[in-house]
Amino acid sequence: MIKDRGTKKWVALMLPEHVAAVKEELLNEKKVKKPELDQEKLNDIDLLIHEGMEYHLFLQFSLFKNGFIEILIGRTVFIDYIKRELRIEDQTNTIHYIPFHLLIDVERL
Numbered sequence: 001m002i003k004d005r006g007t008k009k010w011v012a013l014m015l016p017e018h019v020a021a022v023k024e025e026l027l028n029e030k031k032v033k034k035p036e037l038d039q040e041k042l043n044d045i046d047l048l049i050h051e052g053m054e055y056h057l058f059l060q061f062s063l064f065k066n067g068f069i070e071i072l073i074g075r076t077v078f079i080d081y082i083k084r085e086l087r088i089e090d091q092t093n094t095i096h097y098i099p100f101h102l103l104i105d106v107e108r109l
């Protein structure tokens with residue numbers, strides 16, 4: 001007589017897909033919408049970036065990436081108006097190229 005595992009062999013195939021779908025759904029629930037910035041907020045950000053660049057200050061940059069807000073602490077090294085990006089040097093001397101459209105807030109430390 002042949003021993004068959006029955007439905008046990010099918011559970012192993014379906015479970016990882018189900019777990020991946022649940023994780024993806026939970027991740028999507030945590031995403032936020034990109035905040036709209038008015039002209040006054042954009043002017044404040046611009047002023048802080050230029051002030052930080054002039055005095056070599058470390059600033060906290062809030063970036064909107066794929067539905068999440070990421071924090072980057074560093075100082076502005078260069079503002080590229082042609083490519084519309086900032087070059088920010090963090091505490092480990094790594095240069096990050098940040099497009100203007102990802103920037104949602106800048107704060108002093």
